[in-house]
Amino acid sequence: MAQDEDIRIEPFTHAAGGWTSIKEVAHALGEAHIRLDGTRILLKQNKPDGFQCVSCSWAKPAEPHAAEFCEHGAKATAWELTTDRCTPEFFAQHTLTELEGWTDLALESTGRLTAPMRWDAATDKYVEVSWQEAFADIGQRLKALEPKEAVFYASGRASLETSYMYALMARLYGNNNLPDSSNMCHESTSTGLPQSIGVPVGTVQLEDFPLCDCIFIMGHNIGTNAPRMLHDLQQARERGVPIIVFNPLKEPGLVRFANPQSPVQMLTPADTRMNTQYHQLKAGGDLGALTGLCKALVAMDDAARESGDDAIIDHDFIAQHTHGFEAFCLHLRQVEWPAIEEASGLARAAIESAAEVIGRARRVIGIYGMGLTQHKTGVANVQMVANVLLLGGHIGVPGAGILPVRGHSNVQGQRTVGITEKPEMVPADKLKAQFGFDIPKDKGLTTVETCRGLAAGTVKAIVSLGGNLLRAVPDGPRVEDGWRKAKLSVQVATKLNRSHVVHAEAAYLLPCLGRIEIDRQGGIEQAVSMEDSTGCMHGSRGAAEPASDKLLSEPAIVAGIAKATLAANKVPWDEWVADYAKVRQAIEQTYPEIFHDFEQRMWQPGGFHRPLPACHREWKTPSGKANFICPPSLDEDDDMTARGPDVIRLTTLRSFDQFNTTVYGNHDRFRGIHGTRHVLMMNDEDITRLGFADGQIVRATTASTDGVPREVGGLRIVRYDIPRGCAAGYFPELNPLVPLWHHAVGSQVPAYKSIPIRLSRM
Structure with missing residues (x-):
């Protein structure tokens, strides 16, 4: 288990990038024990004939640099290609109750998952299970529920092919409960x-x-x-x-x-x-x-x-x-x-x-x-x-x-091919023509609504295609309580995280190939595709050997669950798994305006751009024009509490050693914070005004009026250049301070960037 390092707070006085960035890349590769092979593989990252970065979704140029990756992209690659392994033998040594006490960094540092696992109630441990047994039991448990009681979450990393299959599976099951990480960001x-x-x-x-x-x-x-x-x-x-x-x-x-x-x-x-x-x-x-x-x-x-x-x-x-x-x-x-x-x-x-x-x-x-x-x-x-x-x-x-x-590497693309809770966003007529069924008409659950359903007990099964949902959501402790009472949790993942060690009545951990790994089906190497932040679609081919011979691809896992769960249907699941080009043919039929000539264009340098009428001054709005829209107010219009001199506004953010909920280390080089993530960056005048001192350990409590206590303790005050009345700290450690109901009007995106809090001494 990883240990905290000595805490140092020191100002960062250098330019971003430069030699420190190169040193960090070398360090990340060395930590993962892939220095030579990793360098070769990195040279394929974000190249037209290589693999797309597994972290951010920034655009991929038609004429890439020799090294078309950043420090974060190199860390993400090293994190996935690590030689460390989280095996069945590891789980035999640790109960899930014990693992709940581990940090996010410690859990992920155990390495790549190598075999499908099932939680055993008698021992409180994960035990290895065959893929056939896992799919059969998951299918039986899902069939025993009403469709509205199950949710199919997607993290934003899965390919267009997998996302299309996943959305189709959910709708054939009988719902539009397809929340995703977009619900929490864009x-x-x-x-x-x-x-x-x-x-x-x-x-x-x-x-x-x-x-x-x-x-x-x-x-x-x-x-x-x-x-x-x-x-x-x-x-x-x-x-x-x-x-x-x-x-x-x-x-x-x-x-x-x-x-x-x-x-x-x-x-x-x-x-x-x-x-x-x-x-x-x-x-x-x-x-x-x-x-x-x-x-x-x-x-x-x-x-x-x-x-x-x-x-x-x-x-x-x-x-x-x-x-x-x-x-x-x-x-x-x-x-x-x-x-x-x-x-x-x-x-x-x-x-x-x-x-x-x-x-x-x-x-x-x-x-x-x-x-x-x-x-x-x-x-x-x-x-x-x-x-x-x-x-x-x-x-x-x-x-x-x-x-x-956008954030995650295909979070925009998964929406393009059907991952959405909104049925009106899906071409129902084309899906019916292709697969002979009517999609469910009722709106599905967003991520916030899924969390409410878990807390209330109305959501009884959660299937997660990647991600670390329990750490990403607001009001984590209350959501976790509901998660434990659910009938089923299924997690498709490459590495261990907290969402895997907090279990439902039945829990499965299904390890998948990573995007950087070579995906062979019937001995034939497959390729996948994704959409970047600028709306361009790209092909991606893995370059590394799989971490374990027991891993399945994400399409194969989705197909396995679908075949075990659904009634007879016209989807050729086995054919799709054998040849991903056939999935792309189906995507092209469903979304012809975007994906015509998909197979040929996906390898076009720079990708091919989805058609966007606004780029040509064609406005697909009810008015037929672009609309000036007046804002409802000038401010957040807090309804959490009356403002007072002791209330400050917290914004959560990522450290430099982090991507989304994945924490690579306890250092934030750019902000000069080393060895800890439990900090609260504050204006010097506020520290003095509120009677605290730089370096003091405090407790933050949400200034809300709903009667639910929300607090995070053990936070070190760090004097920082931030406006008066504001503070900053790290996501996801401070997520418990955000109520589920504190979200954007109209989109339900949790308001992580503006949380009224009070501080107290510990």
Whole structure:
């Protein structure tokens, strides 16, 4: 079991990237004992004829670098290719009760799972089971339930082929209970953008970066969460493009960057300043800042028209392509600057300085991440980014557009092929023609609704295609209680995590091939595909030998469960497992506009782009135009508690040694925190005002009014550059502070980025 290291808090004073990044890659490969072979395999990562990175979903270029991976991608590859093994012998030595006390890092550090396992109630241990026995028992248990009582969760890592099969299995079973990780991150995008511009995803491609003349970034730590994008941003800065950042914390990747693939920057002290303006708005202040930007742009345009100067707003575009402009302008003129300053935590002059740059630009890219979507106002935040861009006509032209940066490597793609709780998003007529059944008409459960169902006992079976759901969700302790009372939990995974050691009445742990591994079916190597953040589809071929000869592929596991569970149907499960090209043929028939000529185009360098009408100024909205949508308020509009001087607003975030719930180590190099994840980063004035001291250990308690105690103890206060009244700490350790009902209006994305808390001494 991994042990905590000595705790060190020291400022990070270097540029992101550079030699420290190269050293960390070498260290990660060495830790996994794959130094030489791993280097060879890494050179295939994100290449047109190689495998797609298993971590982030950032775009894959048509002309890749020699090393088209970042430090995080290398860590993810090393994490999957480790020579460590979590075998049946390991489980024979440890009860699940014991393993519940292990940290996330310790559990995953046991290595790759090697054989299918079943929880044995008599010994409280996992015992090995044959695949046939596992599928048969899972099938019997699912058949004994009402369809509405079972949920099929997907983490976002599975391929397009597996995701299509999984969604089909759930609907043949009888429900649309297909929650996924989108429900916890970018559902605010999928809800907000269709209302604004008629598509559920972004409109920017890699080809737009060399053409833009301004970029603004809101709520996204690119250096940690999508480091390969730093290359595109660096090139933009080097040709003089202003980059304006809005984020509560100053993240080094958006301050200075030394490109590890640049001889000049590796052999000299040179680096690139990555922003021209950096505005540290307060947590939850996005709606105020965006409203201020729009108000300033309209005021600038009024002044320009009065003086006879060039317009700031694209009035021709607005007249031809938009709806609701007049009402939006009226809203902006009614909002007063003091209210905007209070809501955003920024001075009027700071917001106007950003608007001045955006207003003079002609091709603007707006980038955002979960710092915008994981708020109560997440949907409104997304729509306000669209409003900023619509004012200048920055959607539907080369070099401009809106860019939500997705997290997991195929989280956007799994939605494209049917992983959704919304039946109206699925082509029911085509599925009926192909497979002879009517899809269920009732809306399925979102992730939050699944958690409520587990807590209430109405969800009795949970099948998880990857992920670590129990650590990712809000209100974890209450969800865990319901999970233990469920009839069945089935986990498809490569490594051990907490969702596997908290068991239902019957529990199965089914180990699968990783994406980097060679997938042979009948001796023939198979390929899979996925969609990146920019809506491009790519093929992927494994390059490493499997960790165990008892592993099955994800398609084979889905097919095994489906055949054991479902009544007779027209799906050729065995044929699909034998040849994934036949799954792609079915996907092409279901979604011909997106996937025509799928087999040929999936190997196209740079991928092939899904059709997005908004990219061509075609607006698939009820109004037939892009819509300006007024926000409901300027702030989070907390309904958790009355605000008081002792309440501060917590935002959760990832460390640099982490991807989603996967923790690679207890170090956050960029924030200078080493040896621990149990920290609370606070403004120095707040520490003094509240009567605490830097380094003091405290307990955080949610400032809610529902009578349910929520607290996390053992948190070390760290003095940090963060706005007054705000604090930051790590996801998922602080997730227990988030109530299930504290989520975005309209999308149910948990509001992890704005949690009112109080602190007390321990």
